[in-house]
Amino acid sequence: MATSATASSSTMLTLPTDAIRQIQWRFADRYDLQMLVQSARGVARGTVAQMVAAGERNSHEWTPAKSEMLEAFDRAGITAAFMEPDEGGFISGPKNLALALAAFELAWVDGGAATASLAGFLALAPIHERGTPEQSRHYKALSAPPQPGETRKPWRGAFVLTEPIPYVGVDTGMLSGKARIAEWRNGEEPWLQVEKRGRFITNIAFANFVTAAVASDDERMKGSCVVILEDTDEGTFDHGTPTKKLVHQLSSTGDPIFNLKVPASRIVGGYTVREGVLVPNFNHGEVIEAVFRRTRVTVGLMTAAKLLSAVEPVIRYQRGRFRGAEGARPGTVRYEQGIQQREDALHRLVDIWATGEAAASLGFAAARIFDDLDPIEKQKNAILAKSGIFDGRAEIKALRESRKLAIELLNMQGGDQRRAEIEADPLVQFVLKDAEANVLCPATKLWNTGVGANMMREAVSLMGGYGITEDCPGFLASKWMDAQLEATYEGPEAVQRRQLTVTMTSEVFLAELRTWTGEMRRIAATRPGTGACTLASAMRMWLWTLEHLHKATDAFGSKLYHGQRQGVTFPLADALCWLLAARYQILDVLELERQGALDPSVADSLAGTVQFFSDLCHVQSARAAGEVSRICAELVFGYNEHPSWSDPACSTCCFSSDELDELEETMPGIAAMAVDVIQPNGSHPAKAGPCAGCAGASDFLQLQNKLCSCLSGSRLAKDRAAETVSKIMIPEALDYPA
Numbered sequence: 001m002a003t004s005a006t007a008s009s010s011t012m013l014t015l016p017t018d019a020i021r022q023i024q025w026r027f028a029d030r031y032d033l034q035m036l037v038q039s040a041r042g043v044a045r046g047t048v049a050q051m052v053a054a055g056e057r058n059s060h061e062w063t064p065a066k067s068e069m070l071e072a073f074d075r076a077g078i079t080a081a082f083m084e085p086d087e088g089g090f091i092s093g094p095k096n097l098a099l100a101l102a103a104f105e106l107a108w109v110d111g112g113a114a115t116a117s118l119a120g121f122l123a124l125a126p127i128h129e130r131g132t133p134e135q136s137r138h139y140k141a142l143s144a145p146p147q148p149g150e151t152r153k154p155w156r157g158a159f160v161l162t163e164p165i166p167y168v169g170v171d172t173g174m175l176s177g178k179a180r181i182a183e184w185r186n187g188e189e190p191w192l193q194v195e196k197r198g199r200f201i202t203n204i205a206f207a208n209f210v211t212a213a214v215a216s217d218d219e220r221m222k223g224s225c226v227v228i229l230e231d232t233d234e235g236t237f238d239h240g241t242p243t244k245k246l247v248h249q250l251s252s253t254g255d256p257i258f259n260l261k262v263p264a265s266r267i268v269g270g271y272t273v274r275e276g277v278l279v280p281n282f283n284h285g286e287v288i289e290a291v292f293r294r295t296r297v298t299v300g301l302m303t304a305a306k307l308l309s310a311v312e313p314v315i316r317y318q319r320g321r322f323r324g325a326e327g328a329r330p331g332t333v334r335y336e337q338g339i340q341q342r343e344d345a346l347h348r349l350v351d352i353w354a355t356g357e358a359a360a361s362l363g364f365a366a367a368r369i370f371d372d373l374d375p376i377e378k379q380k381n382a383i384l385a386k387s388g389i390f391d392g393r394a395e396i397k398a399l400r401e402s403r404k405l406a407i408e409l410l411n412m413q414g415g416d417q418r419r420a421e422i423e424a425d426p427l428v429q430f431v432l433k434d435a436e437a438n439v440l441c442p443a444t445k446l447w448n449t450g451v452g453a454n455m456m457r458e459a460v461s462l463m464g465g466y467g468i469t470e471d472c473p474g475f476l477a478s479k480w481m482d483a484q485l486e487a488t489y490e491g492p493e494a495v496q497r498r499q500l501t502v503t504m505t506s507e508v509f510l511a512e513l514r515t516w517t518g519e520m521r522r523i524a525a526t527r528p529g530t531g532a533c534t535l536a537s538a539m540r541m542w543l544w545t546l547e548h549l550h551k552a553t554d555a556f557g558s559k560l561y562h563g564q565r566q567g568v569t570f571p572l573a574d575a576l577c578w579l580l581a582a583r584y585q586i587l588d589v590l591e592l593e594r595q596g597a598l599d600p601s602v603a604d605s606l607a608g609t610v611q612f613f614s615d616l617c618h619v620q621s622a623r624a625a626g627e628v629s630r631i632c633a634e635l636v637f638g639y640n641e642h643p644s645w646s647d648p649a650c651s652t653c654c655f656s657s658d659e660l661d662e663l664e665e666t667m668p669g670i671a672a673m674a675v676d677v678i679q680p681n682g683s684h685p686a687k688a689g690p691c692a693g694c695a696g697a698s699d700f701l702q703l704q705n706k707l708c709s710c711l712s713g714s715r716l717a718k719d720r721a722a723e724t725v726s727k728i729m730i731p732e733a734l735d736y737p738a
């Protein structure tokens with residue numbers, strides 16, 4: 001393997017410690033979160049790992065051991081992490097980062113275990129986000145784990161949106177679940193008859209309550225809503241048969257049937273009565289949007305955990321591969337290094353590690369931004385409410401001025417007097433954070449799970465045959481398959497891409513992205529080894545391509561960038577995700593460098609750690625740039641018709657051989673340059689047609705040219721990272737059973 005002349009003597013010697021992760025993912029000052037991580041880890045690497053090793057994943061049924069796992073979550077404080085201190089929890093304020101960290105720890109060992117804990121939060125989330133204060137208090141109190149000395153069993157919930165085919169799946173508007181007015185006595189609360197069948201519903205085997213999306217089937221009730229159903233309500237609460245899943249078997253999934261009579265006070269967020277019609281305060285779409293907006297981030301982080309959890313078992317396998325064989329004696333390279341003697345094995349592991357870092361950085365950045373956004377959103381709501389603005393459309397109008405100011409702020413030169421004033425405006429702060437969050441959430445879900453699932457295949461492949469056995473340390477094959485569920489549920493990739501195509505083209509987000517291009521160049525000026533400059537060039541290319549596609553048409557004159565043209569908009573969304581993941585990865589390394597110097601437990605090994613993480617950034621930025629370049633080139637050129645030899649224009653753009661002979665007399669050498677030459681008998685070179693030109697897109701080729709040369713150094717970074725991976729120390733044994 002090649003080694004770099006610039007390799008530092010201070011290399012990273014061990015796998016990243018907790019202190020490093022706390023700095024990178026910004027919870028070094030949050031003792032409550034550090035405790036949560038430790039207790040979630042205890043359950044994951046203890047109870048959960050033992051269950052997986054004992055074959056609990058081999059059953060679709062809800063078993064006593066799986067039930068015991070939920071109690072272990074309760075005891076460890078994982079269940080309570082969703083609640084405020086006065087609701088039985090221990091973390092106050094927004095909890096997106098907290099829940100993300102707990103899920104990350106659980107998914108490090110098993111995705112199903114993580115899902116089992118998240119599904120309970122998902123059931124409560126509609127009530128938390130849009131429920132009335134009474135609903136929120138009531139259901140959280142019931143779901144809170146028992147306090148010491150209490151014998152109460154906590155309630156478990158399930159979130160019921162998906163229905164049997166042909167109804168709700170990706171398209172959440174197509175509901176077959178119905179609510180009718182069952183009884184409405186004068187002056188009393190109406191009662192609803194709710195009919196809903198669910199498909200693939202997590203937590204259903206033991207759910208005491210569900211939050212179900214239904215549409216009105218009664219002219220005395222308007223629209224749709226999410227309604228809370230309890231297992232003791234009058235009628236049928238059938239938990240259904242378990243789904244025969246190939247994934248996440250430690251969680252319960254099934255197809256329930258409900259036909260229940262419930263008071264209208266169970267409508268999430270309440271209702272009003274207008275002219276004799278019951279009008280839910282929130283339709284099901286509004287509730288679901290508020291929920292998924294946050295919970296999808298956590299799902300993305302589960303796949304990130306899988307990737308990073310694969311590093312140690314793969315290193316262990318590679319190193320020990322030939323030990324015990326004749327000729328592989330201690331001290332020999334074959335004994336000590338095993339497969340790690342081979343460059344490809346190391347490079348592929350570096351790719352997996354780099355992807356895992358980028359996925360974790362993107363996901364935790366998204367979780368944090370929702371924590372930041374929560375109080376700002378409340379402030380925004382209060383300000384708008386004072387002006388009598390409550391609904392979405394009026395809000396969009398009311399925030400128009402704030403959006404203008406936000407863009408002005410982003411474009412502002414240093415020293416502008418108005419900066420402090422605009423920055424302090426809560427509505428501007430909201431608009432900026434909201435635009436970023438609206439992109440980061442679907443990007444995390446889409447990129448982490450989709451690219452992550454593909455990368456997990458790489459991790460499995462590095463373990464050879466062992467990788468696809470139950471004995472594989474780190475349960476890698478299960479994680480590979482589980483990643484596909486993470487890509488599917490809470491809306492599969494198409495849903496995330498669809499959302500991105502809207503949010504990534506918001507003027508505020510585009511202005512933010514432009515400033516990030518400059519930010520990456522500035523970072524590159526002091527930290528060229530991070531690949532930040534490459535990323536900046538790729539960002540520019542993406543922005544150029546988006547602008548071009550907005551104006552350009554295809555060979556038949558049809559517009560290229562519009563909602564229905566998923567062949568254009570979806571790949572562009574994919575490309576953006578590569579850029580975002582690499583950006584947050586770089587920002588986390590800079591944070592580590594800054595804050596690590598102040599932490600004595602990190603400072604000693606900081607130089608080597610920062611070097612290694614910077615190299616991973618460089619590797620990832622190069623990969624991201626390559627993806628962006630490939631996708632953008634296809635979109636820019638792929639919708640043009642390739643010129644053909646029979647085109648009338650061919651006579652003007654191709655040379656005839658006679659013409660060339662003449663030109664050769666005045667311009668010697670021209671004949672050697674000409675590629676599309678028609679012979680007197682009409683024959684031409686054997687290819688698709690005259691080479692395509694680049695009319696209207698020559699700027700793109702310049703950007704692409706530049707991007708190619710920006711890749712300089714990225715493979716040297718990969719060599720350096722590989723060298724570190726070949727030397728890094730790992731513990732004697734995996735920290736949970738195989």
Ligand SMILES: Cc1cc2nc3c(=O)[nH]c(=O)nc-3n(C[C@H](O)[C@H](O)[C@H](O)COP(=O)(O)OP(=O)(O)OC[C@H]3O[C@@H](n4cnc5c(N)ncnc54)[C@H](O)[C@@H]3O)c2cc1C
Pocket residue numbers: 119158159160161162168169170171199200201202203245248253485488489490491492493494495566
């Ligand atoms: C183990 C498990 C647990 C689950 N838990 C829950 C739960 O707790 N609660 C719940 O409500 N649901 C749950 N689900 C359901 C899950 O959210 C859905 O399966 C998922 O949203 C996809 O819906 P679908 O299966 O109907 O796929 P489909 O809608 O049939 O999609 C199939 C494919 O077509 C593509 N596609 C569909 N529509 C479009 C479009 N407009 N444009 C482009 N491509 C499109 C999709 O991207 C996908 O690739 C769970 C599913 C599983 C497997």
